[in-house]
Amino acid sequence: MAIKTFDRGIHPSYHKELTSGGRIERAALPKLVIIPLQQHAGAPCELLVKKGDLVQEGQKIADVKAFVSAPIHASISGKVKDIDLADHPGGSRAMAITIEGDGLMRDWVAGAVQTDISAISADALRDIIREAGIVGMGGAAFPTSVKLSPPKGKTIDTVILNGCECEPFLTADHRIMVEEAGAVIWGLRALMKAVGAGAGLIGIEENKPDAIDALDKAVGSSNDIRLVILETKYPQGAEKMLIAAAMGRKVPTGKLPLDVGVVVNNVGTAVAIYEAVNLKKPLIERVVTISGNGVTAPKNLRVRVGTTFEEVIGQCGGLKTSEGDMEVLNGGPMMGITQSTLTVPVIKGTSGITVLTARQIKPVAYDPCIKCSSCVEVCPMGLMPYRLGDYGRAHRTDDLKAWDALACIECGCCSYVCPAKRPLLHWIRVGKLKIREEAAKAAAKAAKA
Amino acid sequence: MEDKATTQGSATKLVVSSSPHFLTDDSIPKIMHTVVMALIPAVVASVYFFGFRALLLVAVCIGTSLVTEYAFQKYRNKPIKIYDGSAIITGLLLALTLPANFSIFGAILGSFFAVGVGKQLFGGLGFNIFNPALLGRAFLMATYPVFMTTWVSPRTVEAAVDAVSTATPLAMMKFEHKIAPLYDLFIGNTAGSLGETSVIAILIGGLYLRYKGYINWKLPLGYLGTIAVFSGIFWLMDPAKYPSPLFHLFAGGAMLGAWFMVTDMVTSPVTPIGQWIFVIVAGILAVVIRLWGGLPEGVMYSILFMNAFVPLLNKHTRPRVFGAGASARG
Numbered sequence A: 001m002a003i004k005t006f007d008r009g010i011h012p013s014y015h016k017e018l019t020s021g022g023r024i025e026r027a028a029l030p031k032l033v034i035i036p037l038q039q040h041a042g043a044p045c046e047l048l049v050k051k052g053d054l055v056q057e058g059q060k061i062a063d064v065k066a067f068v069s070a071p072i073h074a075s076i077s078g079k080v081k082d083i084d085l086a087d088h089p090g091g092s093r094a095m096a097i098t099i100e101g102d103g104l105m106r107d108w109v110a111g112a113v114q115t116d117i118s119a120i121s122a123d124a125l126r127d128i129i130r131e132a133g134i135v136g137m138g139g140a141a142f143p144t145s146v147k148l149s150p151p152k153g154k155t156i157d158t159v160i161l162n163g164c165e166c167e168p169f170l171t172a173d174h175r176i177m178v179e180e181a182g183a184v185i186w187g188l189r190a191l192m193k194a195v196g197a198g199a200g201l202i203g204i205e206e207n208k209p210d211a212i213d214a215l216d217k218a219v220g221s222s223n224d225i226r227l228v229i230l231e232t233k234y235p236q237g238a239e240k241m242l243i244a245a246a247m248g249r250k251v252p253t254g255k256l257p258l259d260v261g262v263v264v265n266n267v268g269t270a271v272a273i274y275e276a277v278n279l280k281k282p283l284i285e286r287v288v289t290i291s292g293n294g295v296t297a298p299k300n301l302r303v304r305v306g307t308t309f310e311e312v313i314g315q316c317g318g319l320k321t322s323e324g325d326m327e328v329l330n331g332g333p334m335m336g337i338t339q340s341t342l343t344v345p346v347i348k349g350t351s352g353i354t355v356l357t358a359r360q361i362k363p364v365a366y367d368p369c370i371k372c373s374s375c376v377e378v379c380p381m382g383l384m385p386y387r388l389g390d391y392g393r394a395h396r397t398d399d400l401k402a403w404d405a406l407a408c409i410e411c412g413c414c415s416y417v418c419p420a421k422r423p424l425l426h427w428i429r430v431g432k433l434k435i436r437e438e439a440a441k442a443a444a445k446a447a448k449a
Numbered sequence B: 001m002e003d004k005a006t007t008q009g010s011a012t013k014l015v016v017s018s019s020p021h022f023l024t025d026d027s028i029p030k031i032m033h034t035v036v037m038a039l040i041p042a043v044v045a046s047v048y049f050f051g052f053r054a055l056l057l058v059a060v061c062i063g064t065s066l067v068t069e070y071a072f073q074k075y076r077n078k079p080i081k082i083y084d085g086s087a088i089i090t091g092l093l094l095a096l097t098l099p100a101n102f103s104i105f106g107a108i109l110g111s112f113f114a115v116g117v118g119k120q121l122f123g124g125l126g127f128n129i130f131n132p133a134l135l136g137r138a139f140l141m142a143t144y145p146v147f148m149t150t151w152v153s154p155r156t157v158e159a160a161v162d163a164v165s166t167a168t169p170l171a172m173m174k175f176e177h178k179i180a181p182l183y184d185l186f187i188g189n190t191a192g193s194l195g196e197t198s199v200i201a202i203l204i205g206g207l208y209l210r211y212k213g214y215i216n217w218k219l220p221l222g223y224l225g226t227i228a229v230f231s232g233i234f235w236l237m238d239p240a241k242y243p244s245p246l247f248h249l250f251a252g253g254a255m256l257g258a259w260f261m262v263t264d265m266v267t268s269p270v271t272p273i274g275q276w277i278f279v280i281v282a283g284i285l286a287v288v289i290r291l292w293g294g295l296p297e298g299v300m301y302s303i304l305f306m307n308a309f310v311p312l313l314n315k316h317t318r319p320r321v322f323g324a325g326a327s328a329r330g
């Protein structure tokens, strides 16, 4: 099969071998979980329980009427111990429900029957997905039911499952594809049904031959689903890059995948849908890669939402403190969010916990730009990062707009390659923030007038 | 912002930064030192063909460049970065463009001008418009016109008394219509600047840089290709009057310019289209000056001339933004 890819991008060192060979293990049942009310892009949930309530594993404990949202469920059974502000792996503090477990575990598999997809309507599927609290599990955590409800007049002909997992260190999706290929394919067919798409594609990088084999077997001879083998390159899994590589369709600037007839979902999301429909199990646990040179025994764990990083890392032998200073990330090293404490919980969008050691932590000092052109050569969006960086740093919003700063997908390729170690993406983010602030101010002014 | 890791009681600290959190190993010093390594074959060839004097000139130019860099950084209270390798490259490249019997004082002056005016006055590495070594050479051409064009045959400099003054292959081609044997040009056994004569030595260094990934192939190949094609047109029209493309490629500063000056990161464009325009126009200019200009050699001026347009090229040759012009479907 011809290997497909997108233009530009980078080849970082992947370090996937730390965890790609071992089976997914089940994490020990936590005694305590901290479940934030905001785990998705969109409106935060409102409480359905109060302090002191007893809750069952899988019971809905928070929800909200807003369209762009997803409800939240108790990941263990026990008693609501606290409802208060808590550290959030997104980088701030947010309201969270703390549940103290009673040690009981529910058996979701007993009595489960595999449903025939043709027997469920698209509407019913969307309802199940929304009620199960399913969000994109690749990291962005956009509510899946919303993605599956295209506006009137838009037709979706293809569902792409994203099995690229192009972030260094992370192998959760890889292991899911190897170990749960059947559920992945079932979930993909459910997604196709929900949006009325006739075709399904699974985009997967060539560095996962065992996953390719497993999926190939699971698809069998049916021709509604096709595997697309992609070059191992970052950010192959970015939606726009994936659609361009797999189908040759380019999402116009400022538009969404559905504008070219496509929705993209993560392979983990497909499995969550399989479990929601067949096991009646809401999204209360997920596979997390715990890796990096700062972790004693890196592995993939099936973790309850709300388990603290401290506990999860502890189950992987703890931190290698002999390595000196560490950087702990919610996610991978390219797009992950840095943590200042280990008391933060795993949430629905936590695809990995990566711990970098002192040797890998990037320097703070940077040099002047030597116009080496590397950042321009790697930017998958075709931007000129060195320029955007300077404009962003100087808050030059007009220049930023003229040079398409808003098209930046924040992949970080530019900062990665810069030999002068210039924090380009950081400055571009600052610039984008300034543009939004100005727009908000202008809107407020217009509203007053 | 830092915090104690809560798992252990040890002194491991959690470091906080914005994404991406890990970076390539490449750095400015690493790139610059690799370029210095890549120039070593040319230095060895220059010592082989022109003797100890070549080594002396190289040492003087590098030394002056480092001292100048240090003095300017110190005086302007900037961080001292003389170890980043860039001043070494400027000194080295300047030395390699000098005739073997060039005055030592002139070499000092040229290096001072190259680093002081060509680089530091613009604001230091990254801010200069022109290639500092070429600017230094242009300065010496203006101040030492005779010295800069008095060439000696290779392997004769050591016996300084009876050093044979001679013309470079390009000058011979231009003024006497004599063509040097290609083999001598390839090996470097001709009169000329220290490091420009040996094609093979420069190629070894250039290919090493390409292998290391620090050269964009477009630049040297585009420049040399343009020289070959453009000079080839005239050669085909009248081979008796015009020298062959191979002669153009092997003679004078074409090879050194293509692999080490056109490729100077700071002074070449960052966009693919800008890079093409840069090398094609520079290549044509070099041939035009060689064939019809008042000077035998056009490589230096062709590159310096195009350096001036780099900011403009960078501004007006933006790559196409992903998805620009793509259309949505219903």
Ligand code: SF4
Pocket (backbone or CB within 6 Å): A378, A379, A380, A381, A382, A383, A384, A385, A388, A407, A408, A409, A410, A411, A412, A413, A414, A415, A424, A425, A428
């Ligand atoms: S400018 Fe934005 S899109 Fe381009 S490489 Fe940098 S982070 Fe990625």
Ligand code: SF4
Pocket (backbone or CB within 6 Å): A368, A369, A370, A371, A372, A373, A374, A375, A376, A385, A386, A414, A417, A418, A419, A420, A421, A422, A424, B270
């Ligand atoms: S990668 Fe860094 S040094 Fe190179 S052009 Fe971009 S900003 Fe400048």
